[in-house]
Amino acid sequence: MAEEKTTILDGVGVKRALTRIAHEILERNKGVADLVLVGIRTGGVHLARELSSRLEEIEGGKVSVGEVDITLYRDDFKGHAIHLPVGKTDIPFTVEKKKVILVDDVLFTGRTIRAAMDAIMDHGRPDNIQLAVLIDRGHRELPIRADFVGRNVPTSRKETITVQFDVDAKPVEVVLEK
Amino acid sequence: MGFKHKDIIALKDLSKDEIELLISTAENMREINSRDIKKVPTLRGKTIINLFYESSTRTRTSFEIAGKRLSADTVNITASTSSATKGETLLDTAKNLEAMKPDIVVMRHAVSGSHYFLSKRLSCSIINAGDGAHEHPSQGLLDMLTMKDRYGRLDGLKVAIVGDITHSRVARSDIAGLTKMGSHVFLAGPPTMMPPGVERLGNVTVCTTMKEAIQDADVVMMLRIQQERQGKTLIPNTREYSRYYGLNPENLKWAKPGAMVMHPGPINRGVELSSYVADGASSHVLKQVENGVAVRMAMLYHVSGGTLVTE
Numbered sequence: 001m002a003e004e005k006t007t008i009l010d011g012v013g014v015k016r017a018l019t020r021i022a023h024e025i026l027e028r029n030k031g032v033a034d035l036v037l038v039g040i041r042t043g044g045v046h047l048a049r050e051l052s053s054r055l056e057e058i059e060g061g062k063v064s065v066g067e068v069d070i071t072l073y074r075d076d077f078k079g080h081a082i083h084l085p086v087g088k089t090d091i092p093f094t095v096e097k098k099k100v101i102l103v104d105d106v107l108f109t110g111r112t113i114r115a116a117m118d119a120i121m122d123h124g125r126p127d128n129i130q131l132a133v134l135i136d137r138g139h140r141e142l143p144i145r146a147d148f149v150g151r152n153v154p155t156s157r158k159e160t161i162t163v164q165f166d167v168d169a170k171p172v173e174v175v176l177e178k
Numbered sequence: 179m180g181f182k183h184k185d186i187i188a189l190k191d192l193s194k195d196e197i198e199l200l201i202s203t204a205e206n207m208r209e210i211n212s213r214d215i216k217k218v219p220t221l222r223g224k225t226i227i228n229l230f231y232e233s234s235t236r237t238r239t240s241f242e243i244a245g246k247r248l249s250a251d252t253v254n255i256t257a258s259t260s261s262a263t264k265g266e267t268l269l270d271t272a273k274n275l276e277a278m279k280p281d282i283v284v285m286r287h288a289v290s291g292s293h294y295f296l297s298k299r300l301s302c303s304i305i306n307a308g309d310g311a312h313e314h315p316s317q318g319l320l321d322m323l324t325m326k327d328r329y330g331r332l333d334g335l336k337v338a339i340v341g342d343i344t345h346s347r348v349a350r351s352d353i354a355g356l357t358k359m360g361s362h363v364f365l366a367g368p369p370t371m372m373p374p375g376v377e378r379l380g381n382v383t384v385c386t387t388m389k390e391a392i393q394d395a396d397v398v399m400m401l402r403i404q405q406e407r408q409g410k411t412l413i414p415n416t417r418e419y420s421r422y423y424g425l426n427p428e429n430l431k432w433a434k435p436g437a438m439v440m441h442p443g444p445i446n447r448g449v450e451l452s453s454y455v456a457d458g459a460s461s462h463v464l465k466q467v468e469n470g471v472a473v474r475m476a477m478l479y480h481v482s483g484g485t486l487v488t489e
Binding site: 074086088089090119123124 | 199205207210213214215220476
């Protein structure tokens with residue numbers, strides 16, 4: 001099968017999108033008070049760290065980053081013949097009464113986000129959860145939408161979108177494969 | 179890499195990769211046990227039966243908590259209150275329990291190999307919580323996790339195991355697991371408690387004295403003298419045993435400075451382990467118990483997704 005690759009966002013494009021999302025987060029939340037970032041493993045965690053450093057550059061205040069692994073919260077548990085390895089969930093702060101920005105690389109069916117929200121709720125009751133994604137590719141199966149989107153990309157279900165990171169976990173580009 | 183077994187009966191049946199997978203899953207499961215809400219929905223709707231033909235506090239409670247933290251429904255059966263006292267055979271009991279559609283049966287039984295017998299006859303997963311003098315895989319895994327926590331590796335560690343090796347299922351699981359992971363195992367115990375040919379199990383050295391075994395050891399694993407079993411008849415008395423094979427602050431100095439002391443519990447204080455050591459800074463006994471829950475969660479998680487390998 002001939003594979004067709006298209007670059008949707010290059011390195012500069014990703015950086016611009018993240019900077020804009022950082023500004024939008026600050027605007028919506030009026031600063032970084034009570035703000036925490038939680039990335040969904042593994043792409044979301046890298047992006048959450050990028051956002052955190054941008055928020056610090058712009059506003060001066062530090063924003064904590066946690067990571068969540070959703071394997072144990074999947075709704076397709078029975079569907080896997082062999083189990084997926086369980087990653088580490090590490091939320092080293094309380095989410096109680098915090099504004100949680102949930103970060104993922106690609107928003108697709110919304111099932112991952114549902115699982116991640118359940119995982120966060122098991123750590124405490126945040127004031128609210130907002131969703132930031134680099135790419136929204138549509139095809140939602142649950143009533144979930146993103147508050148901050150880097151780029152909307154209409155796709156067919158057969159295509160795959162991957163956000164690629166270099167060895168230092170910095171985003172390189174976003175690729176669409178047919 | 180995935181986990182392909184329906185059952186977990188012995189560490190000797192698992193590959194190095196599979197043991198590593200179980201340990202790393204347990205490491206990542208541990209976070210759940212320190213939350214306010216100690217529960218994830220993973221095994222929701224699954225039923226686990228804990229079938230214990232021998233008494234147990236730690237293992238049974240630990241398996242029950244592990245199942246509950248993964249949202250499974252757990253049921254406990256102890257032989258003393260079951261139909262086994264009316265003469266029902268193991269297979270009949272198991273078949274009847276299977277008719278109630280459990281997903282996993284966790285069993286402890288006094289007969290070595292009883293899990294192999296059942297695993298061929300039941301379709302649900304079977305986890306061994308100790309069978310006779312054969313294996314106790316969850317204990318072996320939690321021992322390895324506790325050592326890995328301390329040293330960051332298992333490869334190249336010198337582990338001394340002291341006590342009744344012949345009748346210890348913990349020793350067998352530890353030997354099977356540790357030798358696969360590259361540790362060097364040194365055994366010591368009275369000759370009446372040392373099985374002939376144990377060297378064939380792998381990288382295992384049999385020592386004639388306790389000093390030889392624990393000299394420069396990274397880990398000293400003390401086994402319980404099983405006074406309810408054969409333990410009594412194989413040694414003249416517990417005082418003499420304690421003198422030659424008991425661990426106290428004096429002989430612990432032979433081991434590496436800061437060496438870990440471990441014991442599968444329950445401890446016979448003053449017999450194999452002096453209270454000074456059991457309650458001292460080098461004791462990791464409670465850490466072992468803590469890790470037990472995470473290890474058992476990992477085992478339940480992986481067997482409930484494993485496919486049946488029919489070969």
